[in-house]
Amino acid sequence: xxGSDVSITVTDLTLRFxxxxxDSKSLKKHLARxxxxxxxxxxxxxxxxxxxxxxxxMRLRAGDRLGLIGHNGSGKTSxxxxxxxxxxxxxxxxxxxxxxxxxxxxxxxxxxxxxxxxNIRLRGRIAGxxxxxxxxxxxxxxxxxxxxxxLAMPLKTYSAGMQARLAFAxxxxxxxxVLLMDEWISVGDADFQKIAHQRILQLMERAGILVLASxxxxxxxxxxxxxxRIEAGVASPIMDVKKLDELLPAA
Amino acid sequence: xxxxxxxxxxxxxxPMHEFSMAFADLRASFDRAGLAWSLAWHDIVSRYRGxxxxxxxxxxxxxxxxxxxGFLYANLFKVPVNEFIPYVALGIVFWGMIANVxxxxxxxxxxxxxxxSQTALPMFTFVWRTVMRNVINLMHHVVIIVGVLVFYDxxxxxxxxxxxxxxxxxxxxxxWMSLAVGLASARFRDIPQIVGSVIQFSMFMTPVFWLPGGRxxxxxxxxxxxxxxxxxxxxxxxxxxxVDALTYIVLGVLAVVGWIATFSTFAVIRRRIVHYL
Numbered sequence: 130x131x132g133s134d135v136s137i138t139v140t141d142l143t144l145r146f147x148x149x150x151x152d153s154k155s156l157k158k159h160l161a162r163x164x165x166x167x168x169x170x171x172x173x174x175x176x177x178x179x180x181x182x183x184x185x186x187m188r189l190r191a192g193d194r195l196g197l198i199g200h201n202g203s204g205k206t207s208x209x210x211x212x213x214x215x216x217x218x219x220x221x222x223x224x225x226x227x228x229x230x231x232x233x234x235x236x237x238x239x240x241x242x243x244x245x246x247x248n249i250r251l252r253g254r255i256a257g258x259x260x261x262x263x264x265x266x267x268x269x270x271x272x273x274x275x276x277x278x279x280l281a282m283p284l285k286t287y288s289a290g291m292q293a294r295l296a297f298a299x300x301x302x303x304x305x306x307v308l309l310m311d312e313w314i315s316v317g318d319a320d321f322q323k324i325a326h327q328r329i330l331q332l333m334e335r336a337g338i339l340v341l342a343s344x345x346x347x348x349x350x351x352x353x354x355x356x357x358r359i360e361a362g363v364a365s366p367i368m369d370v371k372k373l374d375e376l377l378p379a380a
Numbered sequence: 381x382x383x384x385x386x387x388x389x390x391x392x393x394x395p396m397h398e399f400s401m402a403f404a405d406l407r408a409s410f411d412r413a414g415l416a417w418s419l420a421w422h423d424i425v426s427r428y429r430g431x432x433x434x435x436x437x438x439x440x441x442x443x444x445x446x447x448x449x450g451f452l453y454a455n456l457f458k459v460p461v462n463e464f465i466p467y468v469a470l471g472i473v474f475w476g477m478i479a480n481v482x483x484x485x486x487x488x489x490x491x492x493x494x495x496x497s498q499t500a501l502p503m504f505t506f507v508w509r510t511v512m513r514n515v516i517n518l519m520h521h522v523v524i525i526v527g528v529l530v531f532y533d534x535x536x537x538x539x540x541x542x543x544x545x546x547x548x549x550x551x552x553x554x555x556w557m558s559l560a561v562g563l564a565s566a567r568f569r570d571i572p573q574i575v576g577s578v579i580q581f582s583m584f585m586t587p588v589f590w591l592p593g594g595r596x597x598x599x600x601x602x603x604x605x606x607x608x609x610x611x612x613x614x615x616x617x618x619x620x621x622x623v624d625a626l627t628y629i630v631l632g633v634l635a636v637v638g639w640i641a642t643f644s645t646f647a648v649i650r651r652r653i654v655h656y657l
Contacts, residue, residue, distance in 0.1 A: 143391070146655040147652070147655055149656070154567070154568055154569045154570075155568060155569060155570050156564075156568035156570050156571060156574070157570050159568075209498075210497060210498055211389070213498050213499060213500060214387050214389060214499065214500025215496060215497050215498050215499060215500065215654055216497075216654060216655075217389055217391075217650075217651040217654075218389055218390060218391050219391050219392070219651075220391040221390070221391055222388065222389070222390045222391075223387070223388070223389040223390075224386075224387070224388050224389075225386070225387045225388075226385070226386050227385065227386075228385060229387065229500070231498050231499060233498040234494060234497075234498055240422070240426050242426060242429065243422075243426050243429070247422070247425075247426075250418075250422075251418075251419075251422055254415055254418045254419070255415070255419075255495060255499065255501065259414065260414070260418065
């Protein structure tokens with residue numbers, strides 16, 4: 130895909146999701162409740178509906194690097210998951226042109242007892258590479274992780290930083306146009322931060338889009354040129370990153 | 381080759397839209413059938429990592445079961461061993477496939493929750509992963525079937541093409557059952573136990589390792605049991621027997637009705653599945 134065609138358009142996105150109580154996940158208790166007419170003492174039957182995002186609008190074009198800020202539970206990750214295509218909107222539309230790579234959870238499709246190399250294959254397949262492409266790029270990906278001989282060891286022996294290296298190496302090997310990242314990138318050491326930085330710059334040269342959720346304002350200033358604040362599911366307008374301070378609540 | 385180049389996601393727009401999105405999911409899973417295969421293959425490799433025989437361990441234990449049950453029941457029922465062992469071998473191997481596709485179906489979505497909650501991969505990919513994993517296992521267990529048929533000199537009668545058609549009909553049915561229990565287990569966590577009990581009960585009610593003779597010939601206990609037909613449609617041709625037209629009718633109708641009902645349910649709750657997990 131030509132870099133210039135890459136875009137994300139989100140219109141009036143509302144995302145609600147049900148949170149099921151323990152008992153509401155039990156079919157037997159549902160049946161029991163029906164048969165005894167609802168008199169079964171205190172149960173946690175309730176299905177609470179949480180509105181994770183309401184009426185979010187945004188428009189990103191090639192070259193935009195958006196930083197998402199907001200408190201825990203404000204809806205940053207939900208927005209990323211919706212952009213990745215995992216959460217379906219309840220209202221509104223999400224329209225993404227371009228190959229998406231989501232790095233939201235380090236544990237995506239990994240098998241802790243498999244070796245690092247096996248996990249590169251597994252993740253690569255999930256990320257959309259063919260088996261042949263993985264074989265071709267295996268050396269490059271392995272080099273990029275910088276894990277060397279550790280790649281032959283089971284993933285469960287890895288530290289969080291090592292897992293992050295592996296995940297990042299595979300995810301960015303896909304030549305994605307749209308990179309969605311939750312803030313775990315900060316778990317890597319200084320070395321890794323540096324190479325990750327270069328990869329993101331490369332992505333920018335290909336005129337992709339980056340959406341990064343983070344609490345670290347310095348990280349956002351470093352990588353992003355735009356910023357959006359989400360508060361209880363409501364998004365602010367997208368602003369230039371130089372105005373980041375204006376978005377922060379008066380301390 | 382690559383997953384999503386253009387993705388549009390919208391809120392609910394009526395039932396027709398929900399169905400077309402569900403079909404899009406199914407189509408996408410076929411486009412990326414190689415992914416389901418890779419995942420299934422990975423499951424096999426990782427399950428048997430470090431063991432020398434791999435899935436042949438299960439083949440070995442199945443073989444022992446065939447031998448044990450074969451000789452014991454042949455004597456109990458007073459039937460010739462060379463007739464009975466091929467019957468039991470086919471019964472145990474294909475019953476194992478039926479039972480495991482359905483039992484493992486319960487975990488299809490639950491196990492994939494990490495992937496489903498952050499990628500746009502088609503949900504059907506994970507259904508095929510469960511089915512393919514068991515097809516790979518079956519390919520190992522074919523050793524037992526071939527061995528027994530050759531040893532007891534039954535291979536000349538075996539009608540493999542008709543058996544293969546039967547296997548397709550079997551797969552068409554157990555894959556919707558697998559999807560159905562997968563959807564139910566995603567929503568209700570006690571479904572796997574219930575499914576486990578039902579499968580165990582069915583194993584005893586189905587002629588897996590007993591011969592339906594005497595009073596049971598054409599008895600309702602058999603004819604109303606879908607598992608009897610599922611087993612019969614593969615086993616009979618491989619033993620050189622003919623398959624009742626009734627079996628084909630039952631399985632054909634069951635496949636169509638089952639798929640329509642399960643797929644419709646999938647279309648309706650598709651958006652919610654990821655939140656159940």
